[in-house]
Amino acid sequence: MCDANPRRILTFPAIRPCESVSPATLVSSLITLCSTITSYKLKHLYTNAKTARDTLRLVQNILVFLHEIRQGDQVVNPSCAMILALSELHFVFQKLRFLLEDCTTPDARVWMLTRSEKVSNQFRSIYRSISVALDVLPLTQLSIELKELMGLVKNQALKSKVIVRPEDKRILDHLRSVLDQLELQMAPDPEHLKRVLDYLGISSWSECNKEIKFLDNEIASTTKKSDLGILYSLMGLMIYARCTVFSVVDCDKTPISGNHFVSYLNVDDFRCPISLEIMSDPVTLTTGHTYDRSSIQKWFRSGNLTCPKTGQKVDSGNVVSNLCIRNIIKKYCLHKGISIAGPPGGNQNRDIAQTVTGSSSVAAEAAIRMAVDFLADRLVFGKSEAKHKATYEVRLLSKSSVFNRACLVEAGVVSSLLDLICVRNSKIQENAMAALLNLSKYPKTKKVLVENGGLELILEVAQNGLKMEARQHAAGTLFYLASVDEYRDVIGKIPRSIPVLMELVLNGTERCKKNALVAILGLLMYPENHWKALAAGIVPMLIDMLKSSHQCEDFVTDSLAILSTLANNRDGAMAILSCGALQVTLDVIGSTSSKSSREYCVTLLLAMCRNGGADVVRVLVSNSSLMGPLYSLLTDGGSHARKKASSLIRILHEFNEKFASSTTRRPVHFPEQFVDVW
Numbered sequence: 001m002c003d004a005n006p007r008r009i010l011t012f013p014a015i016r017p018c019e020s021v022s023p024a025t026l027v028s029s030l031i032t033l034c035s036t037i038t039s040y041k042l043k044h045l046y047t048n049a050k051t052a053r054d055t056l057r058l059v060q061n062i063l064v065f066l067h068e069i070r071q072g073d074q075v076v077n078p079s080c081a082m083i084l085a086l087s088e089l090h091f092v093f094q095k096l097r098f099l100l101e102d103c104t105t106p107d108a109r110v111w112m113l114t115r116s117e118k119v120s121n122q123f124r125s126i127y128r129s130i131s132v133a134l135d136v137l138p139l140t141q142l143s144i145e146l147k148e149l150m151g152l153v154k155n156q157a158l159k160s161k162v163i164v165r166p167e168d169k170r171i172l173d174h175l176r177s178v179l180d181q182l183e184l185q186m187a188p189d190p191e192h193l194k195r196v197l198d199y200l201g202i203s204s205w206s207e208c209n210k211e212i213k214f215l216d217n218e219i220a221s222t223t224k225k226s227d228l229g230i231l232y233s234l235m236g237l238m239i240y241a242r243c244t245v246f247s248v249v250d251c252d253k254t255p256i257s258g259n260h261f262v263s264y265l266n267v268d269d270f271r272c273p274i275s276l277e278i279m280s281d282p283v284t285l286t287t288g289h290t291y292d293r294s295s296i297q298k299w300f301r302s303g304n305l306t307c308p309k310t311g312q313k314v315d316s317g318n319v320v321s322n323l324c325i326r327n328i329i330k331k332y333c334l335h336k337g338i339s340i341a342g343p344p345g346g347n348q349n350r351d352i353a354q355t356v357t358g359s360s361s362v363a364a365e366a367a368i369r370m371a372v373d374f375l376a377d378r379l380v381f382g383k384s385e386a387k388h389k390a391t392y393e394v395r396l397l398s399k400s401s402v403f404n405r406a407c408l409v410e411a412g413v414v415s416s417l418l419d420l421i422c423v424r425n426s427k428i429q430e431n432a433m434a435a436l437l438n439l440s441k442y443p444k445t446k447k448v449l450v451e452n453g454g455l456e457l458i459l460e461v462a463q464n465g466l467k468m469e470a471r472q473h474a475a476g477t478l479f480y481l482a483s484v485d486e487y488r489d490v491i492g493k494i495p496r497s498i499p500v501l502m503e504l505v506l507n508g509t510e511r512c513k514k515n516a517l518v519a520i521l522g523l524l525m526y527p528e529n530h531w532k533a534l535a536a537g538i539v540p541m542l543i544d545m546l547k548s549s550h551q552c553e554d555f556v557t558d559s560l561a562i563l564s565t566l567a568n569n570r571d572g573a574m575a576i577l578s579c580g581a582l583q584v585t586l587d588v589i590g591s592t593s594s595k596s597s598r599e600y601c602v603t604l605l606l607a608m609c610r611n612g613g614a615d616v617v618r619v620l621v622s623n624s625s626l627m628g629p630l631y632s633l634l635t636d637g638g639s640h641a642r643k644k645a646s647s648l649i650r651i652l653h654e655f656n657e658k659f660a661s662s663t664t665r666r667p668v669h670f671p672e673q674f675v676d677v678w
């Protein structure tokens with residue numbers, strides 16, 4: 001399922017029929033192919049319509065001929081020339097079918113318009129091939145009528161002047177003038193833009209959005225660098241149109257295909273463990289864990305040459321693109337209509353400002369800027385519906401690129417969004433909060449957010465947001481803000497921060513829980529926040545969570561991460577011990593299938609031993625079920641975990657040696673081979 005690459009638009013991967021194919025098979029395959037082709041007359045042709053219709057008539061006539069010869073004996077005993085001609089037709093009709101498919105693809109209208117010249121050339125070359133094939137076709141055994149018909153067809157193929165149709169040309173000129181205006185940083189003439197959209201039948205928000213998605217996909221997969229400029233310009237223009245021309249968002253809610261395998265996948269499996277974003281360029285380390293390339297590179301650059309999940313040392317040069325996961329993610333996102341930030345392979349960086357050089361980037365950037373200015377105005381002055389639409393557009397824009405985010409922040413959108421998360425309109429609030437979430441990945445946004453008093457407002461949404469989604473986005477935003485040391489302090493100083501996040505852990509949806517847990521973990525990177533979390537009662541809450549057996553593995557891991565961070569301080573360790581954490585940790589380490597959970601358990605046990613003294617060690621020593629997991633970590637754990645596990649084993653061993661003689665307690669059984677080592 002990893003190599004199902006769909007055909008790219010305007011490529012024509014036709015295959016010549018193999019020589020050993022029987023003539024009868026060849027003819028019936030040709031008939032099927034021709035029937036498919038003629039069925040395109042039922043579809044809407046957006047551009048090059050006349051040329052395509054002429055071609056369809058031609059194929060219709062050839063189909064008559066094919067049916068005729070299937071009846072006769074030419075197929076039973078065909079001449080060499082006949083076979084040659086039929087093979088050639090088969091080859092060229094495959095190309096024709098692809099071409100017609102492209103001309104009728106609803107998402108690629110504007111792109112196909114700009115490719116009109118190429119489309120005409122392709123039709124011309126198809127006509128030429130047809131006339132060559134018909135030239136060698138022996139007509140002697142045919143009836144008079146068929147001879148006449150084929151003569152006509154040949155003539156038509158030979159004489160047809162395939163040109164870019166004047167009606168297409170006129171619209172192309174409008175499109176060019178609009179793009180030229182953008183290049184001069186002028187707003188596109190609304191009349192011209194409207195004519196282009198009308199001609200192509202792009203009459204709704206969702207149709208416009210489909211064009212954008214198509215262009216975005218094309219940018220990600222094109223191998224022709226020279227196409228990038230125009231692709232970006234068109235995408236910029238279409239985004240401008242989506243934001244300014246269509247005032248109603250008409251998302252079509254019908255799922256694309258019901259039983260496609262991707263509908264069973266869980267989006268959380270595609271998230272990078274570091275950034276929590278859907279991975280755009282997944283890479284796998286030697287430890288077998290997969291991260292998004294940009295996240296892991298950042299991690300390496302900051303001097304951590306380890307696998308974040310296992311703590312194992314890794315060679316930062318030895319990361320392998322995970323094409324399989326990337327393909328699945330791509331399909332999933334396509335299926336779900338999610339646009340992913342980054343592209344595979346060659347064009348690593350999709351940021352418009354960085355990818356496109358030369359004048360065409362100017363048009364794309366200008367289009368985005370103007371769209372953003374338009375939206376910034378609507379956010380403040382629009383009526384409720386317009387505000388809602390504008391927050392939705394801002395949310396979409398904030399997803400896709402660094403350039404968009406920078407534009408939005410520069411246009412002052414952040415403070416407008418902060419106003420909008422306070423309104424009592426659940427849709428506006430949710431969209432505004434989602435936009436802030438994605439904008440807060442951008443360092444400048446964090447600063448603006450904090451300086452505009454955004455923290456209180458975001459906490460308010462986290463606590464009392466109208467929809468659970470808004471509360472979840474608020475927790476996510478707090479997580480991003482907590483990645484900055486200074487803000488960990490600021491957030492921690494607001495009394496309700498940690499209690500609000502804890503309430504989300506207790507009462508939120510799965511995503512809410514996850515966001516809140518990682519936000520708390522982020523805050524705990526700042527030692528001053530430890531006692532605040534303890535005072536808020538985080539320890540009993542987490543222990544209770546761990547005790548209830550139906551928690552999903554992710555929460556278990558995150559909870560243990562928080563507890564093992566807190567256990568580093570004596571106060572934390574004491575609070576944890578007094579909640580009966582020892583038994584819970586032993587339960588988890590013995591039953592979990594997650595290595596990271598087991599590793600956090602060891603860290604936690606070690607910290608409890610160090611801070612809790614002999615009483616703790618005694619409990620552990622007396623429990624033989626601990627040893628199995630400890631020894632297995634010695635062999636398969638990350639370097640960090642190995643160290644912790646061996647320290648813990650040493651402590652238990654020393655305790656055992658010291659007291660074994662003086663107590664009647666059954667000594668712990670240490671396998672021989674390990675006793676030598678430690």
Ligand SMILES: *[C@@H]1O[C@H](CO)[C@@H](O)[C@H](O)[C@H]1NC(C)=O
Binds near residue numbers: 298299302303
């Ligand atoms: C590197 O690892 C250390 C210790 O695990 C951690 O404190 C630090 O935040 C990491 N650096 C980055 C950029 O994540």
Ligand SMILES: *[C@@H]1O[C@H](CO)[C@@H](O)[C@H](O)[C@H]1NC(C)=O
Binds near residue numbers: 438
């Ligand atoms: C934020 O952007 C990412 C892509 O960069 C997207 O997958 C995610 O859904 C966005 N979040 C929200 C809340 O819109």
Ligand SMILES: *[C@@H]1O[C@H](CO)[C@@H](O)[C@H](O)[C@H]1NC(C)=O
Binds near residue numbers: 503506507
């Ligand atoms: C959880 O939600 C319920 C209602 O949905 C509420 O009654 C309860 O107080 C909430 N719990 C916490 C800890 O806020």
Ligand SMILES: *[C@@H]1O[C@H](CO)[C@@H](O)[C@H](O)[C@H]1NC(C)=O
Binds near residue numbers: 583587
């Ligand atoms: C060891 O710990 C496990 C898990 O908590 C528990 O089920 C078992 O009873 C304990 N054994 C002893 C001897 O305490």
